[in-house]
Amino acid sequence: MVIHVTDEVPRSVWYGWGDPSRGKPLGSHALEFLRRTLKLGSVAQNHPPVELSDVRVGPVTLADDVLTQLRAITGADHVATDATTRILHAGGKSTPDLIRRRSGDALDAPDAVVFPGTAEEVRAVLALCVQRKLAVVTFGGGTSVVGGVEPLRGRFAGVITVDMARMDKLLHVDSLARTATFEAGIRGPAIEAALAPYGMTLGHFPQSHQEATLGGYVATRSAGQASTGYGRSNDLVKSAHLETPAGAFDAGSPAPGTAAGPKLLDVVVGSEGTLGVITSATVKVVPVPAQKVYGSWAFPSFEAGAEALRRLKHDGARGDMPHVCRLSDTDETASTFKLGGWKTGALARYLGIRGQKTPAMALFVWEGDARENRAGKRRSAKIMRAAGGISMGPLPGKSWEHGRFSGPYLRDELLTRGVYVETLETAATWGLLAGTYASVRAAILDSLQINGAAAYVQTHISHVYSDGASLYFTFLSGLEADGLAQNARVKAAASGAIVAAGATITHHHAVGIDHAPYMGAEIGALGIKVLAGIKNTLDPEGIMNPGKLIPPTTAPPVTTSPTTKETP
Amino acid sequence: MVIHVTDEVPRSVWYGWGDPSRGKPLGSHALEFLRRTLKLGSVAQNHPPVELSDVRVGPVTLADDVLTQLRAITGADHVATDATTRILHAGGKSTPDLIRRRSGDALDAPDAVVFPGTAEEVRAVLALCVQRKLAVVTFGGGTSVVGGVEPLRGRFAGVITVDMARMDKLLHVDSLARTATFEAGIRGPAIEAALAPYGMTLGHFPQSHQEATLGGYVATRSAGQASTGYGRSNDLVKSAHLETPAGAFDAGSPAPGTAAGPKLLDVVVGSEGTLGVITSATVKVVPVPAQKVYGSWAFPSFEAGAEALRRLKHDGARGDMPHVCRLSDTDETASTFKLGGWKTGALARYLGIRGQKTPAMALFVWEGDARENRAGKRRSAKIMRAAGGISMGPLPGKSWEHGRFSGPYLRDELLTRGVYVETLETAATWGLLAGTYASVRAAILDSLQINGAAAYVQTHISHVYSDGASLYFTFLSGLEADGLAQNARVKAAASGAIVAAGATITHHHAVGIDHAPYMGAEIGALGIKVLAGIKNTLDPEGIMNPGKLIPPTTAPPVTTSPTTKETP
Numbered sequence A, B: 001m002v003i004h005v006t007d008e009v010p011r012s013v014w015y016g017w018g019d020p021s022r023g024k025p026l027g028s029h030a031l032e033f034l035r036r037t038l039k040l041g042s043v044a045q046n047h048p049p050v051e052l053s054d055v056r057v058g059p060v061t062l063a064d065d066v067l068t069q070l071r072a073i074t075g076a077d078h079v080a081t082d083a084t085t086r087i088l089h090a091g092g093k094s095t096p097d098l099i100r101r102r103s104g105d106a107l108d109a110p111d112a113v114v115f116p117g118t119a120e121e122v123r124a125v126l127a128l129c130v131q132r133k134l135a136v137v138t139f140g141g142g143t144s145v146v147g148g149v150e151p152l153r154g155r156f157a158g159v160i161t162v163d164m165a166r167m168d169k170l171l172h173v174d175s176l177a178r179t180a181t182f183e184a185g186i187r188g189p190a191i192e193a194a195l196a197p198y199g200m201t202l203g204h205f206p207q208s209h210q211e212a213t214l215g216g217y218v219a220t221r222s223a224g225q226a227s228t229g230y231g232r233s234n235d236l237v238k239s240a241h242l243e244t245p246a247g248a249f250d251a252g253s254p255a256p257g258t259a260a261g262p263k264l265l266d267v268v269v270g271s272e273g274t275l276g277v278i279t280s281a282t283v284k285v286v287p288v289p290a291q292k293v294y295g296s297w298a299f300p301s302f303e304a305g306a307e308a309l310r311r312l313k314h315d316g317a318r319g320d321m322p323h324v325c326r327l328s329d330t331d332e333t334a335s336t337f338k339l340g341g342w343k344t345g346a347l348a349r350y351l352g353i354r355g356q357k358t359p360a361m362a363l364f365v366w367e368g369d370a371r372e373n374r375a376g377k378r379r380s381a382k383i384m385r386a387a388g389g390i391s392m393g394p395l396p397g398k399s400w401e402h403g404r405f406s407g408p409y410l411r412d413e414l415l416t417r418g419v420y421v422e423t424l425e426t427a428a429t430w431g432l433l434a435g436t437y438a439s440v441r442a443a444i445l446d447s448l449q450i451n452g453a454a455a456y457v458q459t460h461i462s463h464v465y466s467d468g469a470s471l472y473f474t475f476l477s478g479l480e481a482d483g484l485a486q487n488a489r490v491k492a493a494a495s496g497a498i499v500a501a502g503a504t505i506t507h508h509h510a511v512g513i514d515h516a517p518y519m520g521a522e523i524g525a526l527g528i529k530v531l532a533g534i535k536n537t538l539d540p541e542g543i544m545n546p547g548k549l550i551p552p553t554t555a556p557p558v559t560t561s562p563t564t565k566e567t568p
Helices: A028-037 A064-074 A083-088 A095-102 A119-132 A188-198 A214-220 A302-315 A330-339 A345-353 A370-386 A395-402 A407-416 A430-448 A483-501 A516-538 B028-037 B064-074 B083-088 B095-102 B119-132 B188-198 B214-220 B302-315 B330-339 B345-353 B370-386 B395-402 B407-416 B430-448 B483-501 B516-538
Strands: A112-114 A134-139 A158-163 A170-174 A179-183 A237-244 A247-251 A277-284 A291-299 A324-328 A360-368 A419-429 A455-461 A468-478 B112-114 B134-139 B158-163 B170-174 B179-183 B237-244 B247-251 B277-284 B291-299 B324-328 B360-368 B419-429 B455-461 B468-478
Touching: A028 A330, A064 A112, A064 A119, A083 A112, A095 A407, A095 A419, A095 A483, A119 A134, A119 A158, A119 A237, A119 A247, A119 A277, A134 A277, A170 A188, A179 A188, A214 A237, A214 A277, A247 B516, A291 A302, A291 A370, A291 A395, A302 A324, A302 A360, A302 A370, A302 A430, A302 A455, A302 A468, A324 A330, A324 A395, A330 A360, A330 A455, A360 A370, A360 A395, A407 A419, A419 A430, A419 A483, A430 A455, A430 A468, A430 A483, A468 A483, A483 A516, A516 B247, A516 B516, B028 B330, B064 B112, B064 B119, B083 B112, B095 B407, B095 B419, B095 B483, B119 B134, B119 B158, B119 B237, B119 B247, B119 B277, B134 B277, B170 B188, B179 B188, B214 B237, B214 B277, B291 B302, B291 B370, B291 B395, B302 B324, B302 B360, B302 B370, B302 B430, B302 B455, B302 B468, B324 B330, B324 B395, B330 B360, B330 B455, B360 B370, B360 B395, B407 B419, B419 B430, B419 B483, B430 B455, B430 B468, B430 B483, B468 B483, B483 B516
Parallel strands: A112 A158, A134 A158, B112 B158, B134 B158
Antiparallel strands: A170 A179, A179 A277, A237 A247, A237 A277, A291 A360, A324 A360, A324 A455, A419 A468, A455 A468, B170 B179, B179 B277, B237 B247, B237 B277, B291 B360, B324 B360, B324 B455, B419 B468, B455 B468
């Protein structure tokens, strides 16, 4: 039996990710690789965050009677206005979020943080906020990397953050239907721990898994590292309970396969806190897999590897697709070889002899019954070999899995060492994938390499669909004096390239503040009107997460979508 | 290579289904079974439809300049106001629709029928209808059995039916992404014929397949007979172009796996013509299967068969689930044996010897690669046997497939013979399935058997999900003098039982007029407000298919949803 239960970690430190003591510091070899590659004079720890006591946070602008009423709703213990709690809720985990907080800026912190214990308490909090014209930001794990939980007050007098930490229970398991209902504030590891006695798993492991909550998964249409096998959060969720300023809304049929009108659950999924607070959700669960099988393959190029993944998806038997299916480009493969810390010398020499001096590495993990896993791996090997792949055995997959939640810790260390690092992602149809990869990569490099600075971009595919695949870019450069401007410049360049390529502005990071300006290109002006209309029904005062998802009412950027066309 | 291309048939006759010459009349043995079972004095052809020339149709209430403008938009040849065309668009194919038209009542016929050739023409027609306050009904195959295409004029001066017949082209195939884009008026057989040169299939075969259109599939979240394998229309559609009174709306991302906010495509899918006219859609396609494999199993009871299907779905390997997966209850199995016309005597005797005097029969069809089909069938056989099934070989599945589009013809003959017949459907989670089956069946029987009348109900599962299954009820009785009242009585009783059981009001027939009163129980009062708000954004004047999907603004019926709960 595979163990899907993962470590529960304390909630993140105010300036970065998780529990810093769990980070694995970079070795001297890796540091030297970084310094040389990014042409930096130093990668010493010269850029630590300020002391918590030096962080600037604005005054609480709420009237005393508002706080009195909030305390009456949730109990006095569950309303916080102290600086530390407010700083901990001053934003999410994007690189600009961290740059801002590390420099001591938490001026946008919410006026108060409320920790409700029930849906009824959430409802009462919303009613009070409607009455007193206060903005409401829902906070699950606080792991948004697109500004999704920034406590913007918009046109309101104050902003309350509703932290869902106390609503973390398993409510109900229907073993026959294979569904489980949880309160929305439950975090990834606790979901798996609660399902373990039933022998079930949700199978949802985004990199943010240890911090993120079920409500966040649903609110952002999240995808996990094994979503090629288990499905994205939007595939997993069957129904959700939403508390809105207009009342309680149960979205999603209790029955399977209904045709009773539009699927309104898909209005709630991806709504990013702009319609109401998701207080509970029912999700599909499956038995914990009996076993895992690992495979890895080296391809002569990223394009060749992507074509191999497409063939596996299209030509493989129904059980062939691995649950985890990743392909690194040659740059990411090279840095993995250099920084990964495994005994890769022999492997690299072997690939060199086989003619792959700059390989692109694919990692697979099959989860399930041993016989089915073996069959899937065996059949897929045929397709991989036919596509020019060289088998590299199980170790690279196991090694990746071992470190799969540790990426964000590395970012904290890099920032301390004066290295700018950020990620962004998209997805495109197979026909547009190579073009999207090339143009987004070039846009990132061009915008980082101004004034002779060096930069490094590495890319992977982590999700494979019938019609296309995701692309995830990680990029590094020296941290400029104005890191926020540096970040905004890269992000704008990359986003423009994504839109021009006909790809989606986000595959799994969601919209938040950062991608809202591109929603016009994504869903059209009328689509934005539809979104705004739905919001107007459920949140007529506009208090829910203002400034997120729905762009300000300006003309949306125009784009042209290339298409691949053919005749028989 | 399996042939998925099906016969193209002329559009339906005005009083019933398809091309009546293709119906297979009931034999004397079957007629006698019916007469005896329903305790009827006669099943002679005493109830033919009136002559077309005797059908009553109201006057055209449109101003001449409206017709002039419509003709200017589409060309004069593509605007019809003649009685025959109007009668052909006077409603759909529910039993009450047919009873009404067969009796000579087409008073609700639209004032005019417009046949646009392009999305731009649709847009211009809608603009004119907004300006002149005319209701608009979109008509694809006209196969709705829930009143979805009734030309209700609501509070408007007139009603225009937009018939999509001319918009029937394949626009685009993306072989790499395995998607195809069609105009929405293309009918089922033409979809398959257009895909055949590419070696691809949509795999969507509802019983209405030969008449229904792609736009209708999308507008109603339809399910086909092989949807357990290929997926429902909502799984197949990737994007749709909608012309609305507020403008053109492209719903659905061109990219796979986006997280850019709520999936607005799911607002269009299932919107049943109430938001606008779907003019084209992009759908997932797959290679035509190399081969089909058939299986059938007899179970001692419907419950035992349903449990076997659940185990197959939950415990089978990923490739085990057949594309077609049906289970008849003992009544449907008995009538199939009696009416089906195969050599079933020996089979029934064999099952009797094996202890199954009243079996419930399951039919399976696997489609795909020969080796994969064989493996799926072999592995599933283990699960079927363990669940008490007795194999009956491939013939029952082949026989079902041969007649799978002929059911609606039979209804026309039955009505002519004075036999009332109708169908309705639902879906429930596994834990609620037996209770739903029992209570809906009892409600149908009780409401038909008043005044000592006899009735027959037969039921099947045709779609299997991880969390539950569909239930499809077919019921017969003598046609009462007021067949419309008879139908309304049964439908109300069954719908009440469905709501009380915690099942969905419709699994694949959609909402239309008939199920609109139950939408409050299905999606809640706030859900209806959300739907109405979306409609208000796209169709502020409310001209699109008035009276459908969204119930009149009265308090929705209240219901209690039973749940199955357990602890480890």
